[in-house]
Amino acid sequence: QVQLLQSGAEVKEPGSSVKVSCRASGGTFRLYAITWLRQAPGQGLEWMGNIIPIVGTATYAKKFQDRVTIHAEESTRSVYLELDSLRFEDTAVYYCASPPPDSSGPFDYWGQGTLITVTS
Amino acid sequence: DIVMTQSPDSLGVSLGERATINCKSSQSVLHSSRNDYLAWYQQKPGQPPKLLIYWASARVSGVPDRFSGSGSGTDFTLTISSLQAEDVAVYYCQQYYSHPPSFGPGTKVDIK
Secondary structure (H helix, E strand, C coil), rough: CCCEEECCCEEEECCCCEEEEEEEEEHHHHHEEEEEEEECCCCEEEEEECCCCCCCCCEEECCCCCCCCEEEEHHHCEEEEECCCCCCCHHHHEEEEEECCCCCCCEEECCCEEEEEEEC | CEEEEEEEEEECCCCCEEEEEEECCCCCCECCCCCEEEEEEEEECCCCCCCEEECCEEEEECCCEEEEEEECCCCEEEEEEECHHHHHHEEEECCCCCCCCEECCCCEEEEC
16 A cells, blocks of 8 residues: 655745645555646645556646646656646645555545645 | 535534534446445635545544545545544545546535
């Protein structure tokens, strides 16, 4: 089983970029579809994109594809989310999550969440 | 993309009573394998969601048997047979039938 540990909260200004990390321990890192989702205050869950390290290429939601990058680093067993051109409405808790390895099923495993606050 | 809706938005239930949450998908999530690609999650304040149910009705190991899922195709239900204080949370359904996976808006359950 994999455990996911995310980087800490950040405060950012509009127009800047943020990079959030998700480090996996346990399990076969290369086979997990590490997924990024976000949850704005008081709102539901929004899928942003994912990457399977063994495949290497990321898939993005249409809404974010112009300003999001997800990449995996096998040496550190980490997946990174970079979001550019931040807006006030990007304020949210960002989660990494994964289904079981070799699966496109529901999300069994979750990070603890990273609060990103966009404020001037 | 598949759109998920839930009803009601919120629900107040007395301790020990039944709570019923409905979820509807904009298109069928029944796969040719005869599995419905539908999951339920529980989220408590300040915590990530926790997977409760997958394949619409399969309970995750360790989830109390008062939680049950039912339904097929486009209409699904999560039932808490006897509400306990620790069940106060927001509940989300999610389809993983097609890409991108999508969630319902959530149903808040609290004690009446």
